[in-house]
Amino acid sequence: MHPSAKHPEKYRKNKNKTPVASWLDYDFFTEERKAIKSLTVILRTVGCQWRKCTMCGYWHESADVTQADILTQLEHSLRNSPDERFILKIFTSGSFLDEREISSETRKEIAAMVKKGKIKKLIVETRPEFINAKKIEDLKVVEHLELAIGLETANDFIRSKYINKGFSFGDYKTAAKIVNECEATVKTYLLLKPPFISEKKAIEDVIKSAALVSSYSSIISLNLCNVQKYTTLENLWRKKYYRPPWLWSAVEALKEIKKRDENVAVMSDPVGAGHIRGPHNCGKCDPEITEAIKKFNITQNLSVLERREEMDCECKEVWHVLLKFDDFLFGSNLANQIHNSYNDYSANSRR
Numbered sequence: 001m002h003p004s005a006k007h008p009e010k011y012r013k014n015k016n017k018t019p020v021a022s023w024l025d026y027d028f029f030t031e032e033r034k035a036i037k038s039l040t041v042i043l044r045t046v047g048c049q050w051r052k053c054t055m056c057g058y059w060h061e062s063a064d065v066t067q068a069d070i071l072t073q074l075e076h077s078l079r080n081s082p083d084e085r086f087i088l089k090i091f092t093s094g095s096f097l098d099e100r101e102i103s104s105e106t107r108k109e110i111a112a113m114v115k116k117g118k119i120k121k122l123i124v125e126t127r128p129e130f131i132n133a134k135k136i137e138d139l140k141v142v143e144h145l146e147l148a149i150g151l152e153t154a155n156d157f158i159r160s161k162y163i164n165k166g167f168s169f170g171d172y173k174t175a176a177k178i179v180n181e182c183e184a185t186v187k188t189y190l191l192l193k194p195p196f197i198s199e200k201k202a203i204e205d206v207i208k209s210a211a212l213v214s215s216y217s218s219i220i221s222l223n224l225c226n227v228q229k230y231t232t233l234e235n236l237w238r239k240k241y242y243r244p245p246w247l248w249s250a251v252e253a254l255k256e257i258k259k260r261d262e263n264v265a266v267m268s269d270p271v272g273a274g275h276i277r278g279p280h281n282c283g284k285c286d287p288e289i290t291e292a293i294k295k296f297n298i299t300q301n302l303s304v305l306e307r308r309e310e311m312d313c314e315c316k317e318v319w320h321v322l323l324k325f326d327d328f329l330f331g332s333n334l335a336n337q338i339h340n341s342y343n344d345y346s347a348n349s350r351r
């Protein structure tokens with residue numbers, strides 16, 4: 001019997017006092033253009049209040065936590081802080097600056113905790129509508145403060161119709177200007193391959209979006225769309241109306257964005273790479289390509305993605321064909337059929 005079944009009340013309370021996850025890693029520190037240690041903490045809060053994005057199921061990690069629980073969770077995670085100065089990323093699977101999730105008192109207490117640690121840079125995530133100068137000032141307790149915004153795309157049509165994000169590119173720009181005026185930096189998340197658009201259009205959209213956000217952002221991070229549970233996207237995927245992006249597409253987008261603007265730091269955390277619900281190629285080359293992307297993230301060195309022999313596989317030709325016929329197919333279902341028959345083929349060959 002699971003302990004939660006025996007003592008449901010106790011289990012719920014313990015769960016509320018521990019973060020969803022926390023881990024150590026390396027991150028590219030843009031200010032010094034090198035990789036340093038980072039601690040990522042995903043706090044459990046009441047969760048995102050918007051909850052309407054087609055691809056997002058993160059709010060299922062939410063719980064009925066108190067503000068005291070949130071502080072306990074962070075204390076718990078900070079015990080794993082590295083010895084040297086590091087980047088601290090505090091995420092909530094929602095908006096750190098939404099006071100329904102993190103109250104202004106809690107925000108200030110978190111700032112005091114952060115101030116005591118050996119933290120070079122603090123990164124928090126938020127929707128743009130919650131950003132104002134006062135809240136940013138509260139968090140300016142470290143040398144570098146960064147606000148991460150999930151814009152997903154600079155294209156208002158794609159963002160509103162296909163993602164249902166509920167804010168405009170204009171809202172993002174207004175918020176980003178406030179952040180920059182407060183001498184903090186912006187990290188912009190772009191979504192590679194929202195539902196309803198073809199592989200090729202998805203690549204073009206992130207490249208175009210990157211050009212439009214680079215003047216506001218110190219980092220552009222490509223989120224490779226993955227199929228989360230209990231989402232609209234999951235429904236589409238089950239009906240075979242959606243295939244997550246190819247890793248080749250991620251590589252292509254990263255290379256192109258970097259080539260067009262060498263000064264921009266562009267990266268992509270390949271969450272769920274190689275899995276059927278995550279970004280994937282044929283199954284054979286996925287680990288190698290994922291490694292290359294991770295290496296590129298912390299080096300920003302284009303040659304990592306351009307190594308001919310390592311960055312090749314027979315499935316690359318299938319991906320090329322897919323892009324080649326896009327103009328004839330207008331992203332129609334036939335393209336999905338090609339994807340899916342190839343998927344079935346590669347899934348079977350993996351077994």
Ligand SMILES: [Zn+2]
Nearest residue numbers: 282285313315
């Ligand atoms: Zn392959």
